[in-house]
Amino acid sequence: MQIAIIGAGRVGTTLGRRLAEAGHTVTYGARNPSDPKYAGVGAVAPIRDAAAAVDVVFLTTAWAGAEGALAVAGDLSGKVLVDATNPIGPGMVLTHGTTDSGAEQVARWAPGARVVKAFNSIGVEVMANPRFATGQSVLWLCGDDAAACDTVAGLGRDLGFEPVRLGPLARARFQEPAALTWITASATLGREFSWGILRR
Ligand SMILES: NC(=O)c1ccc[n+]([C@@H]2O[C@H](COP(=O)([O-])OP(=O)(O)OC[C@H]3O[C@@H](n4cnc5c(N)ncnc54)[C@H](OP(=O)(O)O)[C@@H]3O)[C@@H](O)[C@H]2O)c1
Structure with a gap:
C-alpha cells in the first residue's frame, strides 16, 4: 500500500x-523536507506532494x-x-472534551477524508513492538467509514497489533482520554506496557 x-x-x-518493514511504501510529508534532520529517514516530500500520491495518509x-x-x-x-x-493542550488537558474530539475536529479540517482514529493511545515504544509475552497490544480504533476501518485494522495487524473497533468516529471522545490514561500510567509502569483484553 x-x-x-x-x-x-x-x-x-x-x-x-x-x-x-511490513512491505508498504512510505513517504513522509514535512514542512521543510530538505532539513538535514531527515537524512536517512526515507523519502521526505512537501506535505501536499506526499499526500497527493496515496490512498492512506497518517496524521x-x-x-x-x-x-x-x-x-x-x-x-x-x-x-x-x-x-x-x-488534542493535548497546556497542562496536559484535552482541548476537546466529551462532546467533541480531536478526531472529529480533524474530520472538519479535512472534509471528505475517511478519518479513522488509531495509534493515539499507546506510546511509540509499543508502536515499535506491540508483541508482549502475554499477547499482542490492542489497537483501539474508530471511524465512520467501515471500509476505512478495515484498512486501518489490516495495517494494525501488519504491525502485530490486535485491532479492536470502538464504533463511529465520535467514540474518539473516549479513545483520546485513553491516551492520557496511558501517559499517566507510564509514570508508574514505565513505557513498555500496553492495552490488552481479558476474555471469558
Ligand atoms: N510520543 C508518543 O509516544 C505518542 C503516542 C501516541 C500519540 N502521540 C501523538 O502523536 C503526535 C506526534 O507526537 P510525537 O511524539 O511524534 O511528536 P514529535 O516527535 O514532536 O513530532 C511532531 C511532528 O509534528 C510536526 N509538525 C508540527 N507542526 C507542524 C505543522 N504545522 N506542519 C507540519 N508538521 C508539523 C513536526 O515537524 P517539524 O520538525 O517541522 O516541527 C514533527 O515532525 C502528537 O499529537 C502526540 O500527542 C504521541
Whole structure:
C-alpha cells in the first residue's frame, strides 16, 4: 500500500519504519523536507506532494500543528486519514472534551477524508513492538467509514497489533482520554506496557 505520513517526528518515523518493514511504501510529508534532520529517514516530500500520491495518509503532527498541516495537505477527500494525534493542550488537558474530539475536529479540517482514529493511545515504544509475552497490544480504533476501518485494522495487524473497533468516529471522545490514561500510567509502569483484553 502507498502511505503518506504527515509529520516525521517520533510517532511518524516509528510507524513509517515499521510500515515499510511490513512491505508498504512510505513517504513522509514535512514542512521543510530538505532539513538535514531527515537524512536517512526515507523519502521526505512537501506535505501536499506526499499526500497527493496515496490512498492512506497518517496524521502524526503535534496537535498544535494539525490544522496547519491539513491546510497545506490539499484535498484529502476519499482518502483514508489515520489520526494518531492527541488534542493535548497546556497542562496536559484535552482541548476537546466529551462532546467533541480531536478526531472529529480533524474530520472538519479535512472534509471528505475517511478519518479513522488509531495509534493515539499507546506510546511509540509499543508502536515499535506491540508483541508482549502475554499477547499482542490492542489497537483501539474508530471511524465512520467501515471500509476505512478495515484498512486501518489490516495495517494494525501488519504491525502485530490486535485491532479492536470502538464504533463511529465520535467514540474518539473516549479513545483520546485513553491516551492520557496511558501517559499517566507510564509514570508508574514505565513505557513498555500496553492495552490488552481479558476474555471469558
Ligand atoms: N510520543 C508518543 O509516544 C505518542 C503516542 C501516541 C500519540 N502521540 C501523538 O502523536 C503526535 C506526534 O507526537 P510525537 O511524539 O511524534 O511528536 P514529535 O516527535 O514532536 O513530532 C511532531 C511532528 O509534528 C510536526 N509538525 C508540527 N507542526 C507542524 C505543522 N504545522 N506542519 C507540519 N508538521 C508539523 C513536526 O515537524 P517539524 O520538525 O517541522 O516541527 C514533527 O515532525 C502528537 O499529537 C502526540 O500527542 C504521541
